[in-house]
Amino acid sequence: NAGVTQTPKFQVLKTGQSMTLQCAQDMNHEYMSWYRQDPGMGLRLIHYSVGAGITDQGEVPNGYNVSRSTTEDFPLRLLSAAPSQTSVYFCASSSPKRRSYEQYFGPGTRLTVT
Amino acid sequence: GENVEQHPSTLSVQEGDSAVIKCTYSDSASNYFPWYKQELGKRPQLIIDIRSNVGEKKDQRIAVTLNKTAKHFSLHITETQPEDSAVYFCAATLNYGGSQGNLIFGKGTKLSVKP
Numbered sequence: 001n002a003g004v005t006q007t008p009k010f011q012v013l014k015t016g017q018s019m020t021l022q023c024a025q026d027m028n029h030e031y032m033s034w035y036r037q038d039p040g041m042g043l044r045l046i047h048y049s050v051g052a053g054i055t056d057q058g059e060v061p062n063g064y065n066v067s068r069s070t071t072e073d074f075p076l077r078l079l080s081a082a083p084s085q086t087s088v089y090f091c092a093s094s095s096p097k098r099r100s101y102e103q104y105f106g107p108g109t110r111l112t113v114t
Numbered sequence: 115g116e117n118v119e120q121h122p123s124t125l126s127v128q129e130g131d132s133a134v135i136k137c138t139y140s141d142s143a144s145n146y147f148p149w150y151k152q153e154l155g156k157r158p159q160l161i162i163d164i165r166s167n168v169g170e171k172k173d174q175r176i177a178v179t180l181n182k183t184a185k186h187f188s189l190h191i192t193e194t195q196p197e198d199s200a201v202y203f204c205a206a207t208l209n210y211g212g213s214q215g216n217l218i219f220g221k222g223t224k225l226s227v228k229p
Contacts, residue, residue, distance in 0.1 A: 031214040040123075042203060042219040043158065050214065058216060090157060096214035101146055103217065105157040 001026050004106035006091050012112045013081040021076040021109050023091030031094045032074040033103070036060065036087040043090065049074055081113045116141040118206050120220025127194050128228050135223045137204035138186040144206040146215065147180060147187045152201045152222075161202075162189070194227045201225070 007022045025032065033048035045058030049068040063085060065077040074093075078085060088110050092103040117140040127133050139147075148163035164171045164178045164187065171178050175194075180187040187206075191198055201222045207215030 033216070040221060042120075042221040043217075044219070045216050048216060059218075094214055096209065097212040099212070101209050101214060102148070102160045102163070105159070107157050 003027065004091055004093055004104050006089075006106035006109050008109060009107065010110050012114065013078070014114055015081060015083060017081050019078055019081070021078075021089055021091075021111070023074045023076065023106055024072050025074075025091075025093040025104070025106075026072065027093065027095070027104070028071060029093035029095045029104075030071065031096055031103075032068065033058070033092050034064070034066065034074070034076045035090045035092065036085075037090060037108075038087050046076065046089075078111075081111075083113045085111065086113045087111060116144055116206055116208075116218040118204060118218050118220045120204050120223060122223060123221065124224045124226070126226045126228065129194060129196060131194055133191045133194050133198070133225055133227075135189045135202055135204070135225070136186060137188070137206075137220050138184075139206040139218075140185065141206070141208070142182075142185060143208050144215075146207050146209045147178070148205050148217070149176075149178060149189050150203045150205065150219075152203065154200075158203060191225075194225075196227050196229050199225055199227045 004025045034046040035043040047066040049055045091106040094103045145166035150158035151161045152158040177190045204220045205217040
């Protein structure tokens with residue numbers, strides 16, 4: 001199993017540009033989530049999904065959209081990038097239906113917005 | 115909503131000493147408390163977790179204790195080694211049945227183990 005994969009690893013955007021961060025998992029996990037990590041701030045939840053077709057907002061959802069058309073994929077879209085969105089983004093997944101609450105994280109995407 | 119406070123933000127110990135990191139949470143309904151380790155430039159990885167029906171859990175050199183009354187939990191690392199150097203995050207949430215609660219993380223503790 002590849003586990004949780006994310007692309008790209010690094011990205012530089014100009015203010016106002018849009019892009020999609022990709023996340024995929026091959027563990028048949030129903031729960032997937034996106035976090036951002038900023039220095040001294042820990043990990044903050046952006047959006048999450050409890051299954052295909054179902055998404056909801058986390059702590060810091062503004063400026064981001066998500067969709068979940070399949071169990072495997074959970075892309076994060078930045079609609080109009082802002083310097084405040086410079087961060088490291090992690091995708092994670094788990095399988096609470098199997099009573100496994102451990103969240104497995106992807107390798108992260110380091111995003112810089114200039 | 116849940117709020118998790120973590121202390122200290124940095125911790126430096128000599129190799130072989132013990133290290134303790136403490137977290138407090140605000141929501142008395144939370145029932146799942148994981149600890150994640152993140153090495154520089156890497157992804158967070160679960161090292162130990164505890165559920166609210168247990169007061170202590172050990173796994174080799176690491177242990178976690180939970181005091182539900184005081185709403186705090188702690189990570190204990192004994193006989194520290196240089197490879198324990200990393201940022202450690204605590205988190206809290208409410209899981210019930212087959213539902214995943216959203217993890218609320220502390221801000222992290224940077225542990226440095228000096229040889």
